[in-house]
Amino acid sequence: MTEKIKAVKGMNDLLPQDSHRWAWLEQRVLGLMHRYQYLNIRTPIVEHSALFVRGLGEVTDIVEKEMYSFEDRLNKEHLTLRPEATAGVVRAVVENNLLYDGPRRMFYMGPMFRHERPQRGRYRQFHQIGAEAIGFGGPEIDAELILMAHELWQTLGLKDVSLELNSLGQPKERAAHRLALIDYLQQHESVLDEEAKRRLHTNPLRILDTKNPAMQDVVNAAPKLIDFLSPQSLSHLNEVKRILDENQVPYTVNPRLVRGMDYYNLTVFEFVTHRLGSQGTICGGGRYDHLIEQLGGKSAPAVGWALGVERVLELLLEEGLGSDRPAPDVYAVVPDYEHMPLVFKTLQAMRRLGLSVQMHAPATPSLHTLGEHQGEHELKPWAQLGSMKSQFKKADASGASYALVFGAEELSRGEVTVKSLRDGVGAQKLESLQNLEQWAKALQSQG
Numbered sequence: 001m002t003e004k005i006k007a008v009k010g011m012n013d014l015l016p017q018d019s020h021r022w023a024w025l026e027q028r029v030l031g032l033m034h035r036y037q038y039l040n041i042r043t044p045i046v047e048h049s050a051l052f053v054r055g056l057g058e059v060t061d062i063v064e065k066e067m068y069s070f071e072d073r074l075n076k077e078h079l080t081l082r083p084e085a086t087a088g089v090v091r092a093v094v095e096n097n098l099l100y101d102g103p104r105r106m107f108y109m110g111p112m113f114r115h116e117r118p119q120r121g122r123y124r125q126f127h128q129i130g131a132e133a134i135g136f137g138g139p140e141i142d143a144e145l146i147l148m149a150h151e152l153w154q155t156l157g158l159k160d161v162s163l164e165l166n167s168l169g170q171p172k173e174r175a176a177h178r179l180a181l182i183d184y185l186q187q188h189e190s191v192l193d194e195e196a197k198r199r200l201h202t203n204p205l206r207i208l209d210t211k212n213p214a215m216q217d218v219v220n221a222a223p224k225l226i227d228f229l230s231p232q233s234l235s236h237l238n239e240v241k242r243i244l245d246e247n248q249v250p251y252t253v254n255p256r257l258v259r260g261m262d263y264y265n266l267t268v269f270e271f272v273t274h275r276l277g278s279q280g281t282i283c284g285g286g287r288y289d290h291l292i293e294q295l296g297g298k299s300a301p302a303v304g305w306a307l308g309v310e311r312v313l314e315l316l317l318e319e320g321l322g323s324d325r326p327a328p329d330v331y332a333v334v335p336d337y338e339h340m341p342l343v344f345k346t347l348q349a350m351r352r353l354g355l356s357v358q359m360h361a362p363a364t365p366s367l368h369t370l371g372e373h374q375g376e377h378e379l380k381p382w383a384q385l386g387s388m389k390s391q392f393k394k395a396d397a398s399g400a401s402y403a404l405v406f407g408a409e410e411l412s413r414g415e416v417t418v419k420s421l422r423d424g425v426g427a428q429k430l431e432s433l434q435n436l437e438q439w440a441k442a443l444q445s446q447g
Ligand code: ATP
Pocket: 084, 114, 116, 121, 122, 123, 124, 125, 126, 127, 128, 259, 260, 279, 281, 282, 283, 284, 285, 306, 307, 308, 309, 310, 311
């Protein structure tokens, strides 16, 4: 046998037996986005590398070590598989002048790529669903986005999700805090690990995010950005809180919450769960009022979030939520291949009514693996549909509500057998082919 080629490490297949769970989630997201009037935007998976370097910031984890970047062999362009979608959405907004007649509410769904160490909840190709509101500067839109995500957890039935909120203020406030922070951390340099030392002068805010237990005390006592916020920044945060309070959305203000990308300011937030181990953040977002300008557009404020689809699905599993595999209404048992054309005609009519119909068809070998044509079996290897017993076994396993049996004897009288597979006793009756459409309509309307 020829050697098998494997999938790229950290990049997973979505298999048919699982895909209904994704569709179930996506349908609920589509409904949510419609209710809030966010319209779908689809940008390319590949962008110029410069978009992310400029957009996310050179000293972020993503740009420093997680991007899949390559040179186009033909025209030598530096390209990157998108590690996130906000930069691409902003590029598309600027390039297509989408803000010409006012602000925009948008959402996206799709794969993202980051070269990280694969583990539970962390993959190299993963999927995000995100919402972006561009051109809105007020705290009510921050609140709208948070309420929207909160409503999604409720719609899905998720219970173990909590909201953490913070404000990163404005660049000037951050700069003042940064000086105080560097000063403080330098006084405690002996406790800092290598990564923290490296970040001390590039991105000290990220040090507050450390998971190193030995650094927790120092980090906990570090100067807090919230104490450096201007009255204006504080009032923005307070307004977000006021709307959340009035709408009974619980949250905790976490002064240590910083986000991975440089582009955030003012409101930042994360939805976290305890049920997924260390990959507990299922959704993160915040305001990015400077990004549009930074990417060459006319200055416009913006805010958004992105959720990790794999993590949300994992949490749904943990909480025993989600959908069952969609089973057919009807499974067609066909004892004799001879009747195939008539079977089709009947099944097609049912499908036109909207029923889900699975026809029995066993696995067959490739013709080229069989020998020379000799007996009937070699001439028509596909005509062996299997015993009634094996067909009923398949019908049961399909989860269908009914089996339709197209037996030769019934058909000679213009009838088929309808057998219930879900009533516990397997009640069956004969139904004339003429009446079958009525029967199917009744089944369809039961729904
Ligand atoms: P983390 O701290 O877990 O690395 P992040 O801050 O890098 O997350 P964001 O860039 O904010 O993540 O992306 C938003 C969401 O996308 C995350 O909250 C998470 O649910 C999901 N996500 C991020 N990276 C991955 C990944 N490698 N695999 C699966 N999901 C991911």
